[in-house]
Amino acid sequence: MHEDLERLDRVDRLDREMADRQRKLETLERKLGEAGAAVTAAEQEVAQREASLTENRDEQRVLQRKLSDYRNNRSSAVRLLETGQGDPEAAERQVQRCDALIDEAETALLELLEAQDEREAAKEASEQSLQQARAHQQALADAAPTERAALEEERSTMAAERTSVYAQLPREIVSRYDHWQSRQKWAVARVVDGTCDACQMDVAAQHLADLKRGLVAPCRRCHRWLIPPRA
Ligand SMILES: [Zn+2]
Incomplete structure (x- = not known):
């Protein structure tokens, strides 16, 4: 084979190898970027789950206050009936109205408690996902400097050889x-x-x-x- 073809063969192989190392370096950086993005997404998910849980608890507090108001109103109506003061029919209607409201609020509160269980489980699941995403990112970040250095070193060794062969063409x-x-x-x-x-x-x-x-x-x-x- 002609010596120029030998050199072309070598330069070409080195260029392909260097392109391969370049691709690996890019893949490494892309994976680091993706791992970082996954952590950010998992953090947002946890924040959303926490907000949803806080919202549930706020709704429960509002209902508890209403329930306590309804019970107070009912007690005043019962006292009126017991003491025979005021309009007994109006007092009786107030007791019934309060009973209905109390029933409704208690049902809504039970639903909120069930939803709270689901939201807590969802929050825990999202926290686990976040931990996994962070562990994955950490593992990649720990390994990256060594991998990057090895790839860059290979590439620069090849580049040096390429320069000398190329110069003879x-x-x-x-x-x-x-x-x-x-x-x-x-x-x-x-x-x-x-x-x-x-x-x-x-x-x-x-x-x-x-x-x-x-x-x-x-x-x-x-x-x-x-x-x-x-x-
Ligand atoms: Zn051809």
Whole structure:
């Protein structure tokens, strides 16, 4: 194989490896971001559950006050009846009205108590979710510096090697290579099972033989440099 093809092969492999490390770094940062967002969402959920529980308790307090008013009103009416003062029919109507109101308020209070149980369970569940989200975020944050450093170190080792191999390439090859890269495309393809692995075009036996004996002969369809399989 031509020595320029050897160098192109190496530069291409390094570029792909570096792109892989870059993707892993981006994935790492994305996961950290997602874990942070999950914690924020879980905190909001807990706050909502707490607000809903507070609202329930406030409603219970309002009902308790009403109940106590109704019971007081009923007691005054009963006292009027017992002492024979005032209008007994009006007092009797007041007792009945109070009984109805007390019944209604007690029913509503029971419903609120049931709802309170549900809301407390929901709040506990949301607090557990928050704990899990925080633990997940913490684990990621703890591991991130080491992972990030390892990926960056690999990438910079590769970049150093790439710089030295790339520097040995002729100018016209470098400029074509850069042109492919500027279009976000790989400049180098490999012959795998007799076809170009970038465009799937069959590589003729003669073309393959030319590559092996040291010619630089790009793919006839996609025009990428072709690397023959290693013997
Ligand atoms: Zn091709």
